[in-house]
Amino acid sequence: MKKYDIIVIGGGSGGLTVASGAASLGAKTALIEKRDTLGGDCLHFGCVPSKAFIEAANEVHAAKHIQDLGIETSGKISLKAVNDRVRQAIAHIQEHDSIERFEELGVDVYNGKATFKNDHEIDIEGQESLYGKRIVISTGSSPMVPPIEGLDEVDFITNESVFTMEQLPEKMTFIGGGPIGLELAQAMSRLGSEVTVIEAGPTLLGKEDQDIQKQAQAILERELHVVTGASVQRVRMENGKKMVYYSVDGEETSIASDEIFLATGRTPNSGSLQLDNAGVETDKKGFISVDATLRTNVGHIFAIGDINGTLPFTHVAGEEGKLVVQNALYGLSRKMSYDYMPWNTYLTPEVFHVGLTQQEAQEKHEEVLIYTNQLEEVDRFVTDQSYEGFVKIITDTKGKIVGAHAIGTGAGDWMQTVVQAMAEGNKIGDLSNMVYPYPNHAEAVKRTADQYWRNKLFSGPVQQVSSLFLKWFR
Structure with missing residues (x-):
């Protein structure tokens, strides 16, 4: 059994920050990633592809409104071409997050599913077990699939599948009006889809300042059909269309779409880790509980990024990773502050x-x-x-x-x-x-x-x- 000063589970932003930092300081470091490539959700399904997608949509939007300068445009958008550009952006950045680069830094990289054998030992599917003096969990989150009647019988899209689409839907319904859903809903609208957003809350962007909420929603409503205070009851296929039935103030309405996009939040990737074997505690939703030093209830095990349920942003995971390198390797108790986290x-x-x-x-x-x-x-x-x-x-x-x-x-x-x-x-x-x-x-x-x-x-x-x-x- 190989022994390490620190084992990092998860090759996203936070995990890569810890692994590279620890190895650079001379710690014997192992990094375990379930996928064949590093970079995590941010690179493959989140920040990078979505921003490339949004930029393409904004270019299309600008082209459609260039008539003011005497130029006319025509043609139909190729969603395949848009997503080809997305994949080019991912490939370019992937070079910085390659396995070879981290191995050159002195990190031992393992690809496979990780599970806790006990509080110091990690099993990797199909490979040998590893021992870690310190362990950092950075396994991120996945799209949450709510218990909506009929949803398991209807194909739907999430941020993990939208970037493989090749045909632009004529009509789309987004269930959920959070940041991820709204960014892609506006982009789809600008590419040419007729988009409806159904949000359970009283407004869009519920965590923002109220004045910001009002103006953002007013602007978005020029491009999207927005329904707030809505409860989705069920979905089903009818006459080749995907029907979403929802109620507002007790009155039920339905909408027909070619595609349904789920944007109802995120769920932590903790269920497969067998955390009970290590005695690591989670909350009711599965997020790993940590203190201000990002330690779990097991003192030598840390959790950073989406998995700990704080702020689900790539830059937050990176900052948490920097802090954990110090606390894990040197036994410090520096506290994470989110006061000035934008x-x-x-x-x-x-x-x-x-x-x-x-x-x-x-x-x-x-x-x-x-x-x-x-x-x-x-x-x-x-x-x-x-x-x-x-x-x-x-x-x-x-x-x-x-x-x-x-x-x-x-x-x-x-x-x-x-x-x-x-x-x-x-x-x-x-x-x-x-x-x-x-x-x-x-x-x-x-x-x-x-x-x-x-x-x-x-x-x-x-x-x-x-x-x-x-x-x-x-």
């Missing part, structure tokens, strides 16, 4: 989020200050003809930023300055004092932050004292 929903326009929403901030703090700015007041967005959206920055009474939100083209890029400011403990006034080369998109942040100084300097006691001084000064 996320971005890649709709058009994009939706950016970091920190508290206005509602959360008002519940947590006695008093908060709200600074907003419309993108139509920012020259670069006007010249780009993409000025729909706004910025909102939330601070305490001393100017400390507790939350920031935006909806606008490229928001995930130009709002990054706010993330840096929050992480460094800078106040909103510091964002105003930065120099922004004109005309750029980040001026949206500056114009929002400028309001802090206008309120501070041009009203109240400072303005009164200045007026008295100017009357006296000759």
Whole structure:
């Protein structure tokens, strides 16, 4: 039996971060991945393919609306060609996540299904068992299939199958209105499908600031048919169509589609690990319980990424991986903080989020200050003809930023300055004092932050004292 300082189960973003970091620090490292390739869901079914897919859809959308410049377009979209481009993007990035690269770093890579034999030993299907002083679980999550009547008798699409499609459906119904579903629903609509989104919650994007929710939904409703507060009762095949029966306020309605896309959340990939053999505890949904140091209830076993049920984002898994390398190899107890962890929903326009929403901030703090700015007041967005959206920055009474939100083209890029400011403990006034080369998109942040100084300097006691001084000064 081979013995390792650390065994990593799962070759996604978090697992690769731990494996490469541990090996680089001289630890004898094993990485177990059930697939034949590394990269995890992000590379093969999530971030990478979806963004390539969305970019193609946006190009089609732009081409359809280029008539304003006197150019006419025609033709039918080839979904196969779109997904060929998706696979090219995956293949290009796969080179950085290749097994050979990690073996060159000193990682022993094993392909196969991993199960716990006990709290230190891991069985790999068809191979020898491994012993690990420390073990990191990073097996991610999969699309959740809800218990909807008839769903097991009707073919449906998820983010794991959409990128193999070759024919564009005329009509699609998305069950679920979370970020994954909405990104792909908008993309499908822009490619030419007639799309309906059925969401159980009262609004789309339920974790976002309420003002962001309202504007995002209003924009999406121009391209999609959106139904909120809906409960899906059953699905079935009728006359060659996939029927979805749902009720709103007790009234049942049905919709016919060529394809059904499930976007009802994620479920952790923990069921096959035989965690009971190691004594590792999970919650009722199967997510592995961890403390702030990302340790499970078994002190030498850690869990990172989607599997621990915190924030299901690739960059979060990567940050957790960095922390775990230190805690696992050196016995440290550094704690993971999510206070300044941003996320971005890649709709058009994009939706950016970091920190508290206005509602959360008002519940947590006695008093908060709200600074907003419309993108139509920012020259670069006007010249780009993409000025729909706004910025909102939330601070305490001393100017400390507790939350920031935006909806606008490229928001995930130009709002990054706010993330840096929050992480460094800078106040909103510091964002105003930065120099922004004109005309750029980040001026949206500056114009929002400028309001802090206008309120501070041009009203109240400072303005009164200045007026008295100017009357006296000759």
